Amino acid sequence: MGFLRNLGEVFTILKHIFRQIFKRPFTSLYPFEDRPYPERTRGRHIHVRQNCTACAQCVRACPVLAIRIDKADKMYEKDAALYFDYTRCIFCGLCVDACRFDALYHTPIVDMAEGEREDLIYGPEKITTLDREPLEWRGRRFR
Amino acid sequence: MTPDILDETVEVWFGPQHVSAHGWATKLKLVGDFIVECDPHAGYFHRSAEKCLEYRNFRQGSPILERLCMLEAFLAEYPYISAVEQIAGLVVPERAKVLRTIMMEASRIHSYQFWWGQLSAEMGFFAMTLWPWVDREFFLDTFEELTGVRHSPHFSTPGGLRFDFTEKVLAKLEKAIQVLEYNMPKFEDMLMKSPLFRMRTEGVGQYSAKEALRWGLSGPNIKACGIPMDLRKDQPDPNLAYDMVDWEVPILEHPDHPGESDAYDRMVQRFNEVKTSVDIIKQLIPQIPDGPIIDPKARAKANRLPEGEAYGRVEGARGITSLWLKTLEKAQTPYRAKIRGPCFHSYYALKHLVPSARFADFIVIFGSLDPYPGWWDR
Ligand code: SF4
Ligand code: SF4
Numbered sequence A: 001m002g003f004l005r006n007l008g009e010v011f012t013i014l015k016h017i018f019r020q021i022f023k024r025p026f027t028s029l030y031p032f033e034d035r036p037y038p039e040r041t042r043g044r045h046i047h048v049r050q051n052c053t054a055c056a057q058c059v060r061a062c063p064v065l066a067i068r069i070d071k072a073d074k075m076y077e078k079d080a081a082l083y084f085d086y087t088r089c090i091f092c093g094l095c096v097d098a099c100r101f102d103a104l105y106h107t108p109i110v111d112m113a114e115g116e117r118e119d120l121i122y123g124p125e126k127i128t129t130l131d132r133e134p135l136e137w138r139g140r141r142f143r
Numbered sequence B: 001m002t003p004d005i006l007d008e009t010v011e012v013w014f015g016p017q018h019v020s021a022h023g024w025a026t027k028l029k030l031v032g033d034f035i036v037e038c039d040p041h042a043g044y045f046h047r048s049a050e051k052c053l054e055y056r057n058f059r060q061g062s063p064i065l066e067r068l069c070m071l072e073a074f075l076a077e078y079p080y081i082s083a084v085e086q087i088a089g090l091v092v093p094e095r096a097k098v099l100r101t102i103m104m105e106a107s108r109i110h111s112y113q114f115w116w117g118q119l120s121a122e123m124g125f126f127a128m129t130l131w132p133w134v135d136r137e138f139f140l141d142t143f144e145e146l147t148g149v150r151h152s153p154h155f156s157t158p159g160g161l162r163f164d165f166t167e168k169v170l171a172k173l174e175k176a177i178q179v180l181e182y183n184m185p186k187f188e189d190m191l192m193k194s195p196l197f198r199m200r201t202e203g204v205g206q207y208s209a210k211e212a213l214r215w216g217l218s219g220p221n222i223k224a225c226g227i228p229m230d231l232r233k234d235q236p237d238p239n240l241a242y243d244m245v246d247w248e249v250p251i252l253e254h255p256d257h258p259g260e261s262d263a264y265d266r267m268v269q270r271f272n273e274v275k276t277s278v279d280i281i282k283q284l285i286p287q288i289p290d291g292p293i294i295d296p297k298a299r300a301k302a303n304r305l306p307e308g309e310a311y312g313r314v315e316g317a318r319g320i321t322s323l324w325l326k327t328l329e330k331a332q333t334p335y336r337a338k339i340r341g342p343c344f345h346s347y348y349a350l351k352h353l354v355p356s357a358r359f360a361d362f363i364v365i366f367g368s369l370d371p372y373p374g375w376w377d378r
Helices: A002-021 A057-061 A094-098 A125-130 A138-140 B049-054 B062-066 B078-088 B094-123 B129-146 B165-190 B195-201 B208-214 B263-287 B343-348 B361-369
Strands: A045-047 A065-072 A081-085 A104-106 B012-016 B026-033 B034-041 B309-315 B322-326 B334-341
Touching: A002 B129, A002 B165, A002 B195, A045 A125, A045 B208, A057 A065, A057 A094, A081 A125, A094 A104, A125 B012, B026 B361, B034 B361, B049 B062, B049 B334, B062 B195, B078 B309, B078 B322, B094 B129, B094 B165, B094 B263, B129 B165, B165 B195, B195 B263, B195 B361, B208 B343, B263 B361
Parallel strands: none
Antiparallel strands: A045 A104, A065 A081, B012 B026, B026 B034, B309 B322, B322 B334
């Protein structure tokens, strides 16, 4: 009896596995395809220097000291240059919460791999511009 | 005369490089195929979380807590938030309470889904590794829609929440639960009924309720022995919404060995836990009240705390998770934070559980207790 029951249960498992074979794969071919990211995605930041008031609240809010501020570097009347160190940043979003002047935002760009450590420190030029549209997925460029 | 293999003991280090040992190491003494001594070593995953907390203010603390256990991130950050709220005397809005509870239960389900896959992988049952992880993706999508990241959400903040539910989040959560409920019978067939899986787990790593209490186990590991020990019921937190729901603590009484649990029982118990969590979420979703998610003055109040001590606790996916916090007058950072992780106790229970087991059963016993290294190396 026990043997027959075990055999029946093995067949149940085989049935589930057999069904699975005909299902569509759940994974995607990542470098060639990507999925849409939601609106709140906490990716790399963008700094809007026109709105910035050099209040340094973002620097104080950061739990891992990933932001450095250079108040002497002025492009507009009262803004400041920000340096983001993405080797440290944990994408907690506290700096964006802390900025009350709409000068700091997350973007949906999450693929920021670089070959050199220094390239991950985003200086004032890199952090204020997007080198590509947030909606232009990285994978499409390789096709 | 050839020497007998049973005459001498062999010392084996299980981890830290072993594939199943993700950041822990245990010294085993073997005689033949049997383990005679087990010496768990903590410290290979140490990131000084407690010290880090002392250098961060009260809003910056929870990202550290989440990293102790990524799988139950919504639960792991709560004890700290709760302790800060108690010291500062913050009032949490009703909507925040309900949303917090929903996300904590979702996080618990997600943690068990990961664990099913992990245990199966450690036993070499690879089909069952990937199927629960596919379902888990739907929960991760919910977390991403809600907070913007899949892991380490940093959802709660002292006095309320950082992110509000939207229609899209609710739709994704409902879809995740739908998929889970559709696939649960399949997983039960694959794990609970599978003769091979039963042969590996039944009678392995068996302990009684008395021993479990002495070792300080909690959560599903003790509920599988038939003891309804659950913080959600025993000490209802005023800032969570478990009193709005009608639910029972899930326990397991095995007919053959009541009051004891083996690896198989602990697996069945985790199925029961998931069913309870789904039930709680389903009851709470229609009851979500309207209103703010954070008290507007909470931010200023959490800047400087009065002198005090508080003990925040929550029933985590692996057991009782708590944090003791002490602050000095007008403090910007904690004076001391002491974390009590649930897995320290289950890890050191191996010392008593493993001797006399076979070497191949070691990873089954370890996996069935569901330990996570972050909780003992903090
Ligand atoms: S996202 Fe968090 S870690 Fe990163 S720069 Fe902002 S505050 Fe710092
Ligand atoms: S980005 Fe915002 S918070 Fe940071 S210095 Fe500028 S205005 Fe202040």
